[in-house]
Amino acid sequence: MRYKFSIIIPCYNIEKYISKTLKNVLAQTFQNFEIILINDGSEDNTGKILDSYSNKDNRIRVIHKENEGVSEARNVGIKNAKGEYIYFLDGDDLIENTFLERANEVLKNNKIEIFSFGFNMIFENGKIKRKYSSEKYDNKIIRSKKFLSLFFNKKVGQNMCSFIVKKDIIENKIFFTKGLERGEDLEFQIKMLLRDVNLFYDKTPFFKYVSRNGSVVQSKVKLNIFNFLEVLEKFRKEIKDENLKKDLEYFFITYYFYTIKEMAIKGYTEETYNQAILILKKYEYILNKLKFNFSMNYLKMKILIIVYKISLKFLMFILKNILYKN
Template identity: 35%
Template sequence: MLLPGNEPGVKEGWYMSAVFSVIIPVYNVEMYLPKCLDSILSQTFKDFEVILVDDGSKDNCPEICDNYAAEDNRVKVIHKENGGLVNARNTGIRAATGEYICYVDGDDWIAENLLQVMWDKAVRDYKPDMIAFGMIKKFKNKEVEIPQIVSEGLYDKGKLEKEIYPYMIYDKRQSFFKGLIFLSACTKIYKKAVLEKHFCTEEHIHIGEDAAFIYDCAYASESIYFCRDNLYYYNRLNSDSMTGVYNAGRFENNQLLLSYIENKLGGKSENLDMQINAYRTYCLTVAVFHEVKCGRKLSEAATHIKAKLKLTNAIGEIQMEGLPFSIKVFLILLRLHCYVPVLAAAKVISKFRN
């Protein structure tokens, strides 16, 4: 990439790789994609490349991608058959030339100073293996800030081992289920050298794929910079997104995801094993709540859960020790096959929270 001579560390006329590679998996988001791309191309920090991975979109996304690439030589486009989010991200990693990689979903957008803040606060002076920052959820009638809860600053390996890893996935000092590292791939920036060794290699995971590599990357990092700025806009206006669609395969997906995480991080420490156990419980809880949040009849949902629990042994692999009392009650009721009462309670709780 030909970069202006006034960019950080770049001499005039040199062809060099970018500081940041922004990878955007694209699939049927034509209504939102232009806003996403405009937010990236208008960044105040200019030393970056954009890699659009068109994952077999059936709408006008392929044409939109090509039009932007024709107008800005920082934009690269890869058209491919549909392979899912993990496959699209991995395709982007292989094409990236930047020292750092970040992800933006095609229906989201970012603050115009995101990359500038990352450079000024973290990359320029510290070169951390990973950077974490906050997000804003955009709903139709409101927005919700989700700041990075860790105190701002650089955390070296010693500080990570003392203050972050014991509470990385599940922080038992907080309400269930919260951890110090927020579970969003798009509110992180990764040094490419680290991500290349710890990206998610199981491309059949289609729910919770962020967890498959975020914690692994964090645990492998020699340093992480935690930034309190809310710089990512998570679009909850998109009613067609996966979060609102019923998925009958959640239990099987969870089994695949948790086996993957266990293979990567299991046995590293007793504390980390406890956190993985808590995450296993969380995944089961979400799967149960998913049944009622998508409007299924309690009897149908109960039959489905009974079959899936028998198939995947989702409860049998969970250890009760260290879990909150309310979660223990939830698990005991499921082990006693009290599916309808559990689902009824989940329905009430979901309505209350909404």
Template identity: 30%
Template sequence: MKISIIVPAYNVQSYIGSTLESLSQQTLRDFEVLIVNDGSTDRTPQTAESYLADMPEARLIHTENGGVSRARNRGLAEAKGEYVLFLDGDDYVDRTLVEKIAEAVTSDAAPPDAVVFRFLEVGEDGKVLSDFFRGKSALPHSLSGVDTLKKVFFDRDLRIAISGIAYRRKNLIESGLLYEPDCVNGEDQEFIYRALGRSREVRFVDEPLMFYVQRRSSVTYTYNVRKFDFAAAFDRAAADLREQNDAELNRIADVLGGPYLLEDYLYTIRTCLAAGDFRMSALLRDIELHYPGLPDKMKKRIQECRTEGIALPRALRLFRASPFAYGLLLRAKSSVASRRSARSAAATMSSNRTGAAGEGNS
């Protein structure tokens, strides 16, 4: 049972070495690596080339720059493994990743449609920043795709990262599932939800096998209005779930296109405002320019949720009443946090100076 690991890579010369090094050290060698160089303008392809000899089957595929979704689709088209995993070129994996996936796949007679495992969010220095699974119940041996989605949307005790799931390639091919080419944010979640909606069985590995690197230069931490692509991605995924003609998937689609989308909308607004000295009025104008009607559409959905008695966070209710009041609240909180940080830094410097003076007098 071979696993295909697809690595889209664009201008990640400083990171892809760690990614490929983690693959070269795998305890089980039954896998192939497809590195899709997405028209990089730095030394990403040269860096990747230097690791090819250390992996059993590895190919470097060159394409014109077309975005991460097209790169993943290209890798999927050329993959030969029974299972495929999409690993970003700035993340890395545990040395037992392939071995643990293989064990999960062969633990029962019939092969599952997907294997899901835990992950850790880490900084560029490797320090653990967040562990979503800490304090939560152990992952089960297996669930249906529908029940897996229910853990994500109803129980809120499961989160699946783009590189935290391996798919049975046959299932993807038969359903014609691909990444949305021109979507720059939310395309990974759209793909995951649509794939799980078509999965008979999902097996789990209750261990962190992937390390998701949080880069300050990533789209999450910058002002980029294209981050709101996620709204259409969630709507497409919800529509796809409804097309399966399953009552439970319909319920999941309602949550995905309702409160789940709205919470992500507010989160994306916060990250955009936090990325620079931007005001709510300017951001909403920018959103309207690139996504005509989206701000009004989101306000309408908030009202629909309230009418249907769906509980929403207080922040969403405030935003619905007055986006500008919500923006002022965010600026006030940011100002308070900055002052506290400055006071803490000053106190630390003062303590260090006092300590140094004391040492000099001893």
């Protein structure tokens, strides 16, 4: 059977959440889909739970593999997908039950290769923490490169789980980078959007990202937070469109300061701090790429650059105590 959608769910030690997620997916009003569950070397009862669901529904396939990380798990899912379209979902998040029905309606237009939509970050009790939705671009067909430009400028939001893509667009062409510990999902999305295909945007928050208390153990920051700077530098060299390159450079600068903010919030060892200075120096040139405009974001970024050049530790104090919001 040729499925309309392949839903790829990487699973690692999520025995507490995966049943709720699977029940949520199986409750879709549109039923022509398969679920590919990649058990990425779980050490708890996740694998057994996945097998129990697979035994009850022939649309569910489980692939057990050794632990190699979420990127390789998703790559395995792509290679095994039988659907016309691919959707990535994390094993502890949720979707609206009319999501695939709406996606099917949109994708009947065979000129649309990507369906992007709004999403909400919610607490475990269901209360909305933050909304990511754009009224301005609702129900519009946009070239994916244009959408990428909007994303770089924070005019639209997109998450790894807030789009569906035609399998032909990524199959044997785009994969997740194995071993990239930070930003692997964002890198994939940028590569996908650079294909310059038609994208349809719906502001409806079909995806719910669940923010869990204590889901991430607080620890001092590690140098892998800087890995994505190298990825952005690679894109900057590859992108030929000068306008898109300028948008990427703005995004590059915002991410540069994001890494500094994360250092400030999580804390760091003296060794990490000294290594971080060397890495930041390597990409410091990007700060000179900020092009003048009259926006508040520009002024804020200019202030951060000035403070950074005075004192990195003073900037971290500002980012942690003045600009950081929970």
